[in-house]
Amino acid sequence: MKHLLIIGNSAAGISCAENIRKKDKEIKITILSKEDYTAYNRCLISYYLSGDVKEDKLIYRAKDFYKDNAIELLLNKKAIRIDAKKNQVVLEDKTRLDYDVLLVANGASPKFPEIKGIRKKGVLGFRTIADTKEMLDMSLVSPVACILGGGLIGLKAAYGLKKRNLDVKVIVKSPQVLSQILDKESSEMFQRRLIEHGIEILTGSDVQEVIGNGDCKAIKLDSGKVIATSLVVVGKGVTPNTDLIEESGISFDEGIKVDEYMKTNIPTIYAAGDIAQAYDAILEKASVNALWPNAVEQGMIAARNIMGENKKYAGSTGMNSVEFFGLPVISFGMTRPPHPGEDGYEEIVTRDKRNTIYKKIILKNNVIKGAIFVNKIENIGILLKLAKLKVDVSTIKDTLLRSDFNFSVTKDLHYEKEEFYL
Amino acid sequence: MKKLYYDPKKCTACKTCEIVCAIGHSPSKDLYTAIVEDNVSLPSVRVYVGQEGNFPLACRHCKDHPCVNACIASALSYDTEKGLLFNKEKCVGCWMCVMACPYGAVRTDKRDNKSVRCDLCADINDPRCAKNCPTKAIVYVEEKK
Numbered sequence: 001m002k003h004l005l006i007i008g009n010s011a012a013g014i015s016c017a018e019n020i021r022k023k024d025k026e027i028k029i030t031i032l033s034k035e036d037y038t039a040y041n042r043c044l045i046s047y048y049l050s051g052d053v054k055e056d057k058l059i060y061r062a063k064d065f066y067k068d069n070a071i072e073l074l075l076n077k078k079a080i081r082i083d084a085k086k087n088q089v090v091l092e093d094k095t096r097l098d099y100d101v102l103l104v105a106n107g108a109s110p111k112f113p114e115i116k117g118i119r120k121k122g123v124l125g126f127r128t129i130a131d132t133k134e135m136l137d138m139s140l141v142s143p144v145a146c147i148l149g150g151g152l153i154g155l156k157a158a159y160g161l162k163k164r165n166l167d168v169k170v171i172v173k174s175p176q177v178l179s180q181i182l183d184k185e186s187s188e189m190f191q192r193r194l195i196e197h198g199i200e201i202l203t204g205s206d207v208q209e210v211i212g213n214g215d216c217k218a219i220k221l222d223s224g225k226v227i228a229t230s231l232v233v234v235g236k237g238v239t240p241n242t243d244l245i246e247e248s249g250i251s252f253d254e255g256i257k258v259d260e261y262m263k264t265n266i267p268t269i270y271a272a273g274d275i276a277q278a279y280d281a282i283l284e285k286a287s288v289n290a291l292w293p294n295a296v297e298q299g300m301i302a303a304r305n306i307m308g309e310n311k312k313y314a315g316s317t318g319m320n321s322v323e324f325f326g327l328p329v330i331s332f333g334m335t336r337p338p339h340p341g342e343d344g345y346e347e348i349v350t351r352d353k354r355n356t357i358y359k360k361i362i363l364k365n366n367v368i369k370g371a372i373f374v375n376k377i378e379n380i381g382i383l384l385k386l387a388k389l390k391v392d393v394s395t396i397k398d399t400l401l402r403s404d405f406n407f408s409v410t411k412d413l414h415y416e417k418e419e420f421y422l
Numbered sequence: 423m424k425k426l427y428y429d430p431k432k433c434t435a436c437k438t439c440e441i442v443c444a445i446g447h448s449p450s451k452d453l454y455t456a457i458v459e460d461n462v463s464l465p466s467v468r469v470y471v472g473q474e475g476n477f478p479l480a481c482r483h484c485k486d487h488p489c490v491n492a493c494i495a496s497a498l499s500y501d502t503e504k505g506l507l508f509n510k511e512k513c514v515g516c517w518m519c520v521m522a523c524p525y526g527a528v529r530t531d532k533r534d535n536k537s538v539r540c541d542l543c544a545d546i547n548d549p550r551c552a553k554n555c556p557t558k559a560i561v562y563v564e565e566k567k
Contacts, residue, residue: 053495321518321520323517378530382526407526408477422430
């Protein structure tokens with residue numbers, strides 16, 4: 001009987017196991033996790049931090065799932081090395097696990113900047129239930145929290161801790177928050193909203209040092225300013241957990257390089273999720289788009305190819321949906337074109353009179369390359385699909401940002417003809 | 423499984439489908455009570471008025487269901503017989519499904535921060551929009567291959 005070993009017990013790993021079990025009851029499946037929990041909704045930890053959801057809502061797949069699907073789950077087992085020549089994975093406790101097919105889906109970890117004192121107690125990433133619980137414990141003793149980074153993770157931590165009534169200060173190196181996923185105008189809308197709700201944002205500043213004896217007591221900024229705090233959250237992006245593959249012969253760049261079948265350069269090894277560098281369907285180049293929906297899809301594609309279906313992956317996308325203090329935004333693809341007005345790039349924008357709604361679409365030669373919808377988010381998925389299919393939208397361009405825009409406007413443009421309109 | 427199909431030429435945009443959908447998903451399921459309920463029920467089907475006809479639209483219960491893949495709260499799942507299943511209690515209003523839906527068929531309800539979606543009237547196993555459409559512009563029939 002063939003043995004599939006999956007390193008990683010989150011979106012990609014579970015999706016792979018689940019999709020295999022839909023069709024194949026024979027193959028032996030083992031999932032390895034370095035964490036202590038059955039699979040959980042990782043993206044909900046910010047809702048858990050803010051108190052919007054309780055711990056029981058974090059469950060993604062409970063114990064029964066593994067039992068019902070005949071999946072062996074090994075918790076608290078950290079894989080440290082892949083011995084591809086012997087088809088074995090080496091664990092921290094020196095145990096070796098054999099496999100016939102391996103899926104590397106062990107995700108990513110928060111990037112910690114290399115500054116003095118960054119590993120002191122009280123300086124946390126925001127990735128796991130354990131991080132969140134520690135943050136909640138610290139929130140009881142530290143009235144002030146400093147967040148390093150104004151990206152999505154940093155601001156979600158800021159939001160959650162503000163809801164826990166902490167004095168929250170966000171230290172942002174760039175001139176704006178959310179600069180990776182928004183443009184200037186939309187990021188200003190969010191910056192205003194966060195400030196209105198009592199979150200302090202220090203743009204254009206960086207942290208130089210974490211001060212304290214073992215425990216974090218304060219941080220020092222590059223301006224020389226010192227802020228007293230025992231809780232620091234690092235929200236400087238994530239980096240794929242490629243440590244264990246370094247001597248394996250698996251090729252990697254920013255993440256593990258995979259082909260359109262989610263296969264690595266080694267025929268028995270696949271990769272999916274936040275560790276995988278797959279093809280980006282909109283940017284048309286290899287990218288790590290470490291996002292839950294991409295991980296689920298990639299796990300599914302890997303599963304189908306492990307079963308020999310030759311299923312091609314259409315590609316991942318950079319896309320985000322987030323809401324802070326009642327202000328929602330969805331954006332995808334390119335949000336700041338490299339050369340606006342040149343090389344075929346074009347931006348179309350609309351806003352309401354009170355500047356509470358903002359929508360922008362970026363096109364290149366009449367193909368949608370990205371969009372930002374603030375405070376009126378419905379229907380953006382139609383644009384995402386058009387972007388992925390690289391559809392020429394010149395005939396409907398003037399309707400895209402109209403309030404009455406809807407699917408029927410686009411129905412004749414799809415090459416996959418939609419048959420539900422008779 | 424059966425699916426909803428729409429005929430834009432027959433649709434007069436009378437919006438009976440929207441009304442029966444909202445009433446059918448209200449706690450009382452009665453028009454005169456439903457309109458005075460605390461959180462007035464929202465329809466999951468909407469009719470868009472267009473030049474070439476009128477276009478009703480609700481969740482397509484797609485086989486590849488990108489919304490289920492995108493849901494970060496395990497509120498969505500898919501059943502080959504029943505279509506898309508929504509556990510409203512688990513929904514956190516992250517709107518990942520809005521981002522993922524290629525039809526723009528997911529509606530947001532800001533009052534309780536939950537999405538509003540078609541359940542094909544699972545309670546009576548017969549979608550009210552099709553059942554009550556006066557011009558038969560909405561039909562509920564076996565999936566066309």
